[in-house]
Structure formats: structure tokens, C-alpha cells
Amino acid sequence: MKVGFYGHVRQYHNLKEEIDAAILEVLESGKYVTGPTLARFEKELAAYWGTKHAIGCNSGTDALWLSFLALGIGPGDEVITVANTFFATAEAIWFVGAKPVFVEIEPKTCNVDVSTIEAAITDKTRAIVAVHLYGQLVDMPAVAEIAKKHDLLVIEDCAQAIDAAGPDFRSGELSDVVCTSFIIQKNLGTFGDSGAVMTNRDDLPDRIGALRNHGSLKRSHHTMGYNSRLDDLHAGILSVKLKQISEWSDRRREIAAMYTAGLKHLPWIKLPCELPGYRHVYHLYVIEVDRRDAMLGYLNDSGIDAKTHYPIAIHKQEGFPWGNPSDGDVCLPLTEVHAASVISLPMFPELTQGEIDCVIETVCAWGG
Ligand SMILES: *Cc1c(COP(=O)(O)O)cnc(C)c1O
Numbered sequence: 001m002k003v004g005f006y007g008h009v010r011q012y013h014n015l016k017e018e019i020d021a022a023i024l025e026v027l028e029s030g031k032y033v034t035g036p037t038l039a040r041f042e043k044e045l046a047a048y049w050g051t052k053h054a055i056g057c058n059s060g061t062d063a064l065w066l067s068f069l070a071l072g073i074g075p076g077d078e079v080i081t082v083a084n085t086f087f088a089t090a091e092a093i094w095f096v097g098a099k100p101v102f103v104e105i106e107p108k109t110c111n112v113d114v115s116t117i118e119a120a121i122t123d124k125t126r127a128i129v130a131v132h133l134y135g136q137l138v139d140m141p142a143v144a145e146i147a148k149k150h151d152l153l154v155i156e157d158c159a160q161a162i163d164a165a166g167p168d169f170r171s172g173e174l175s176d177v178v179c180t181s182f183i184i185q186k187n188l189g190t191f192g193d194s195g196a197v198m199t200n201r202d203d204l205p206d207r208i209g210a211l212r213n214h215g216s217l218k219r220s221h222h223t224m225g226y227n228s229r230l231d232d233l234h235a236g237i238l239s240v241k242l243k244q245i246s247e248w249s250d251r252r253r254e255i256a257a258m259y260t261a262g263l264k265h266l267p268w269i270k271l272p273c274e275l276p277g278y279r280h281v282y283h284l285y286v287i288e289v290d291r292r293d294a295m296l297g298y299l300n301d302s303g304i305d306a307k308t309h310y311p312i313a314i315h316k317q318e319g320f321p322w323g324n325p326s327d328g329d330v331c332l333p334l335t336e337v338h339a340a341s342v343i344s345l346p347m348f349p350e351l352t353q354g355e356i357d358c359v360i361e362t363v364c365a366w367g368g
Contacts, residue, residue: 060181167277
């Protein structure tokens with residue numbers, strides 16, 4: 001049996017009637033850019049997220065980048081984040097001329113080790129970017145406390161954790177802005193690129209709204225800006241899918257529980273850790289093993305499309321523009337061990353019971 005990594009086409013088929021109708025509605029409306037479908041989706045998204053505002057833009061990367069610009073983060077500033085995230089988190093910091101400063105992860109959850117943040121704060125530090133990796137929220141109350149003490153901005157990179165929750169807090173409650181992505185492979189994805197910024201701050205929507213639209217909030221009037229809008233076509237598709245997100249998260253959690261039950265007796269495997277009271281939405285189900293490359297090859301050869309997120313930490317990337325960290329600048333041993341041992345098993349709501357069982361059996365059958 002072959003088990004794929006994504007269920008995009010299955011998901012489309014399950015919602016085909018509604019999605020096709022939403023697409024046709026936009027096509028027939030004649031309003032494709034900053035039209036009423038986008039405005040409606042932004043309202044729905046803010047209501048869903050529990051924030052005062054949601055502003056669509058054309059990717060998660062741009063959501064981060066435009067947020068940093070709107071918050072006035074720029075050259076000379078340092079922004080604290082982690083190196084075990086998708087490259088875009090650091091890239092967006094770099095785009096505005098600021099410098100990402102990486103801190104260590106907490107190996108159980110693979111999220112930032114909040115206790116390492118304070119030591120990284122300098123007089124140049126402006127912000128903390130909390131990345132909710134794999135679908136579990138960072139301990140935001142702890143991050144917010146540090147930010148308050150040192151007068152720092154807090155940005156949530158929630159590209160992987162839409163619909164996640166903490167025991168007594170939600171995304172958006174304890175930060176200046178939340179950025180998310182709707183690229184197809186995310187838990188809420190459209191057929192292409194797009195993203196959004198959520199915030200409770202009243203001073204940001206107009207700034208971000210202008211930045212995404214050539215600096216223009218009023219026809220023919222401009223400040224400096226860019227072109228980074230969320231198309232109405234994607235907004236219409238996302239409106240349909242947003243209604244399903246909680247159900248999809250529940251199904252991801254159910255599949256994760258099956259994986260965990262089927263694999264937990266294996267002594268050589270580290271399984272994802274769900275913190276008490278947290279709603280982990282399993283954007284990815286990531287295991288860790290010693291001989292990662294060998295096992296990944298075995299799984300792929302056996303027909304299981306497993307992948308790695310992320311095998312090269314950002315400070316080890318060739319494109320990392322701040323010099324080689326082996327220069328002694330960046331020392332992140334836990335992050336590096338993590339990058340060398342991760343494997344993401346197939347995880348999407350449309351997996352069948354046969355496929356789930358096949359993944360478990362194949363992993364269990366690995367000789368090491
Ligand atoms: C996907 C992702 C992004 C970037 O989103 P795009 O829409 O692909 O630009 C940023 N951060 C994290 C953690 C992501 O997973």
C-alpha cells in the first residue's frame with residue numbers, strides 16, 4: 001500500500017460542490033481584488049480567531065513581513081526566535097533589515113525553551129517571534145510576561161497552528177499580532193498562496209491594509225507600500241474551508257492518538273508530546289529517531305511518503321546571511337540534534353483507517 005503525505009485532492013472532492021459554487025460566485029461577481037468576498041472572509045476570520053481584526057495578504061511570509069514593517073521593526077533591531085522553523089520566519093525578519101537571534105528549543109515539545117529567552121535580550125532587542133511549531137502553541141503567558149518586563153513586541157507565527165489552543169489562553173490574546181498562512185499544505189489551505197494577520201490593536205489594520213495595497217487606503221492616494229493582497233477567489237474558497245477547520249483538527253488529533261497508541265511501545269522512537277490542557281492540532285506528526293536518514297529511506301521505499309521538517313536548522317542554512325554560526329556566534333546543540341532526527345509521518349484528516357494502520361505497521365517493522 002502507498003500512503004501519501006497530503007490529502008488536498010481528497011479534501012477538494014469532499015467539498016467539491018461548495019468550493020465550486022464559491023469559485024463561480026466570485027467569477028460571476030466581476031470583483032476579484034479587494035472585493036466583497038475578501039472583506040467577508042476577513043470578518044469571518046476575525047470572528048473565528050476571536051480578534052478584533054483580520055487582514056488578508058498573499059502569503060504567511062508577507063503576513064510576517066508586513067507586520068514587522070507596521071510595528072516599526074527595522075535595521076539595527078534584534079528579533080528573538082527559534083532556528084527549527086520554516087525558513088520564512090527568519091527571512092521575514094531579514095527582509096526588514098533586522099537580525100534574527102536564535103534561542104534554544106525545549107526538546108519535549110520542540111517549541112522555544114522560554115527559559116532561554118531572557119539571556120538573549122540585549123538593548124537592541126525589539127520583539128519575540130513565538131513559532132507554534134507542528135501545531136502546538138508556545139507557552140504564551142510566559143512569553144508575554146518576559147515581553148512585558150523588557151518592553152518587547154510579541155508576534156505569533158501561527159502558520160502551523162490554526163485552531164490550536166492553550167489550557168487557558170488562545171492565539172491572539174497575548175501578542176501584538178498573529179500571522180498565519182493558507183498555502184495549500186497548511187491545516188487551512190487554499191489552492192495556492194495566501195495568508196493573514198490577526199490583531200486586537202486598532203492602530204495596525206490600516207497600516208497593514210495600506211502596506212499590502214501600494215500604500216493606498218483611498219483610491220489614487222499612496223504612501224510607500226507593496227502589492228500583497230489576498231485574492232477574492234482564494235477568500236471565497238477559504239470561507240468554505242474555515243467552517244470545517246475544527247472538525248479537521250479533531251480528526252488530526254484522533255489520528256495522532258492512533259499513531260501514539262500504536263508506536264509508544266517502541267523504545268527507540270521519540271513521539272510528539274502534548275502538554276496537559278493544550279489542544280495540539282498536529283499540522284505535523286513528528287517522530288524522532290537516531291538513524292533518521294536510514295529510517296526515512298526505509299519508509300519511502302516501503303511506500304510511506306514521510307518527510308522531514310526541518311532537516312537543516314536556519315542558522316545552518318547556506319543562505320543564512322549572518323555568517324557561519326560555527327564561528328561561535330550561534331550555538332544551538334538541542335536544535336541541531338532535533339534537525340538531525342526528525343521524521344514527519346503522513347498526517348491529514350482524510351487518511352483512511354487502512355492507511356493509518358499501514359503507517360503504524362511499517363514503522364513498527366523497522367529493524368533499526
Ligand atoms: C508555512 C510557514 C510560513 C510561511 O507561509 P507561506 O504562506 O508559505 O509564506 C511561515 N512560518 C511557518 C512556521 C510556516 O510553517
